[in-house]
Amino acid sequence: MTKDELNNDRLKKEAAHAQMQMHTRRHFLKESAFGLGALAFGSLLGSCGRGKAASSNLFDPVNPLAAKAPMFPGTxxxxxYIHxxxxxxxxxxxxxxxELAKLDGLDCPPSLLEGKKFAFIRGVPKMLGPQAKFRQHGQSGLWLSDNLPHLSNVIDDIAFINTVATDQFNHAPAQLxxxxGSARGGRPSIGSxxxxxxxxxxxxxxxxVVLTSGGNNPDGxxxxxxxxxxxxxxxxxQCRSEGDPVLFISDPEGxxxxxxxxxxxxxxxxxxxxxKAYNDPEILSRIAQYEMAYKMQISVPDVMDIKDEPHYIHDMYGTKPGEACFANNVLLARKLVEKGVRxxxxxxxxxxxxxxxxxxxxxIGLVNKCRQVDKPVTALLLDLKQRGLxxxxxxxxGSEFGRTPMQENRDGKTMAFKGRDHHGDAFTVWMAGGGIKGGTSYGETDEIGYSIVDGKTEAFxxxxxxxxxxxxNHEQFTYEFQEGLSGLPM
Amino acid sequence: MAVSAVLSAKMFGKSVMPFQPPGIWKSPYNGADWKLSEGEDQYRRAVYTYWKRTAPYPSMIGFDAAMRDVCLPRRIRTNTPLQALSTLNDSAYLDMARHFAKRMEHTAGNDVRKQIEKGYEYMMYKSIQPAKLDILIGLYNTSLKAFRGDAKDARALTGIALNRL
Incomplete structure (x- = not known):
């Protein structure tokens, strides 16, 4: 492509994105004008047969959350999804x-800094060797840090993708x-x-269902x-992580x-x-949500309470009923998927x-965070396994990015503690269960974990x-939300 | 609050603590209590509602308010069952509904049909369509029958002032 063609392509993409945002903002107006809302109760736009998408439109306004079959049998x-x-x-x-340990304390070679931008590192930082011991575990012999001693017991169930990359180095856009699938707001989340x-x-x-812990909501x-x-x-x-998971669940007295x-x-x-008067599908969503609210009044007190779980389960997860903590959320997650939450x-x-x-x-801080999550995450895998789930x-x-092999030197100064800057060129996401081959590791990074050598994996x-x-199939899974404009998951 | 005719026009001054069921709000670090504000301070504009970054007003979170610790270019469209539960069961909404009922009665007398017409007009700034009016009159009759059978329920639901609940 020539430069002009590239620019045109970029403009076209931006225009499409802007149009999608517009759609979100003026959803109601667009629906009325373009007549997606004209789809009557129960009829699907898919029957129009526009586009190549095999899935077309799966939105059934009468029963939007009804269980549906996928395109092909999934595992x-x-x-x-733990972020x-x-x-x-x-x-x-x-x-x-x-190899990184050998470079600890040495100046970062200029070749690693050339053309790179960092969130906080300025000038020439020092290299920082691994601040944890690693050991091999399980049949697979994969390496894992001593920061996660419990997780080492289930390493043969886990597939590590060590070569995840992102072009974002600030938390909120990288999380988005x-x-x-977009660093800017306005696109549907993977869960939706x-x-x-x-x-x-x-x-x-x-x-x-979304649950948060750690004292703050994510920046995104x-x-x-x-x-x-x-x-x-x-x-x-989003359910609450402390006290009642859902507020206002009981009817008022009388x-x-x-x-x-x-x-x-x-x-x-x-x-x-x-x-009938306005054809806004969002009204149908509202109807569905009032029905859901009525049903949740009965289902929630039972499902969303971890107190009645047996003692050994609480021991396994390290839960603290009544307190806000990650472990409680993990146990709740298991209960929810067991009950059929998608x-x-x-x-x-x-x-x-x-x-x-x-x-x-x-x-220090990282070690403490690991202590909070190591046991419950391991318990989750073991518990799902023992239940055949x-x-x-x-x-x-997963996360939004990783950290630099260099020690952070904010504003060119030496920091009081050992830290690493944001780094999107190579970080780790792992998966387990659901048909994923465990005890495996995908992709190869260089000997200091700075760049990807093979197997680059992006958010998409x-x-x-x-x-x-x-x-x-992510290329055929679409939502057609406007005349001639389809949304893909990425 | 505006259509229930309880919204306070008072401006300036300290934040207020409007209705909230006990035990929900927990203030990290200092263990402060949520002390219900009195009188018209219960009904100030939401901008006066007391807010701590680590302990926002739960009802606002239910409606996906911005968290204030980061900039938000735009609000997302939001439509969850939690919002339905708030409007149905939150004691603040129940209190407003009672005031709203009084206002409907005050302007339309004992004629239920007129009360509903008026109420819809207050709420939507337009007249009610006949089909909707029939639905709401139907609900009124169903409820009336149920509450005639159980006066205790009726008293509990229509209680005089929420402050005493």
Whole structure:
């Protein structure tokens, strides 16, 4: 392509993106004008036969969350996606680099800095050797850091992708890219795509549930589980991690179930009249959500309470009922997929490691974070396995990027603690269960874990892999939301 | 609050703590309590609601409010069952509904049909279509029958002031 053609191509892409954003912003207007809303109850746009997409439009306005068959038989039925927000250091967890230890304290060679931009590193930083011991484990003999002693017991179930790359080096856009396929807001999250494609198996619970821990929500905010241009019924439902998981679940005093049922039916009938007048599919989502609310009033107190789990399960996960913690969320995730929830996403905040404080040091804060997650994540794999669920549940450990093999020198100064800067050129995501071949490692990085030598894997590949395990070809899985404009998951 | 005619026009001053069921709000680090504000301070504009980064007002989070610790170029479209649950069961909404009912009664007298017409107009700034009116009158009759059978329920639901609940 010539330069002009490239520019044209870029402009076309930007225009398409802008149009999608426009669609989200003025959803209601567009729906009325272009007549997607004209699709009557129960009829699907797919019958128009436009485009090559095999899946066409899977949105059934009458029953948007009904369980659907994938394009081909998948190996996974549900997903638990754990996003470690802040970016854990692959060099202290998964990526064994003995050569880096030899370079510890030496000036970074100029060849590594040429043409590179960092979030905080300035001038010439020093190399920082691995701040953890590594050992080989299991039949596979894969290397794992001593920061994750429990996880070493299930290493033969895990596939490590050590060559994940991103072009984003700030938390929020990088998280958006990993979760929605775009560094800018406005696109549907992977969880909403999957709920759109497969619906959910438990009619009484949302199909896509989000739980956060670590004291903060991820920087990328609620767009990380938003539905973008997909109908908002596929948005992730964020439950609380402390106290009652869902607020306002009980009827007010004096409200009987019968009157409650009658009032929700009346609200939905009024909304149906509204839909007849305006054709806005979002009204159908609202109807579906009132129905879901009614069902959740019955299902939630039972499913979303971990207190009644047996003692040995609490021991296994290291849960603390009543407190906000990652372990509780992991156990809840297992309970939810067991009950047929399609996609559970956990965000754990606090993995940043710049070395500007003890909590942000790769040899202190990171070690503490590992202690919080090592046991529950391992318990999750073991527990899913003992329940016969690991085969059909895809577990993903991911983040937005990795860390530099150099020690961070913010503003060219020596930091008080040992830390590493943001680094998107090579980091680790792992998967287990759901038909993934365990005890394997994919891709090769250089001897200091700085660059990829072979097997570059981007956010799109991760998403495509997840979709593949669930039975979807990512290039044919679309949502046609406007005349002549289809949305692909990436 | 505006259509229930309870919205306070008061401006400036300290943040307020509107209705919230007990035990929900926990303030990390200092263990502060949520002390319900009194009188019209219950009904200030949301911008006056007390907010801590680590402990935002739960109802706003239910409606996917921005978290304030990072910039947000735009709000996402949002539509969850949690929002339905808030409007159905949050005591703040129940309180507003009671005030709204009083306003409907006050302007339309004892004629239920007129009350509903008026209420819809307050809420939507347009007249109600006949089909919707029939649906809502149907709900009124169903509820009336149920509450006639159980006066205790009726008293509990229509209680005089939420402050005492």
């Amino acid at each position: 996974a039925r549900s997903v638990i 470690m927000a802040g970016a854990p250091s692959q060099l202290e967890l998964f990526s064994y680099k003995p 890219l990993m979760n929605t 795509w999957i709920t759109y494609g497969l619906g959910t198996e438990n009619k009484n619970l949302p199909g896509f 905010g609620k767009s990380l589980w938003g539905s973008g241009f997909l109908p908002s019924v596929y948005q992730g439902v 409200m009987s179930r019968d009157v409650r049922k009658a009032s929700i039916e009346a609200i939905n009938k009024v909304n149906q009249e509204e839909y 996609f559970v996403q956990l965000f754990d905040w606090g993995w940043d490691a710049h070395g500007d404080s003890a909590g942000n040091a790769v040899d 690991l085969d059909e549940t895809l577990v993903v450990w 590949d991760i998403q495509a892999t997840i979709l593949n395990q669930l039975g979807f």
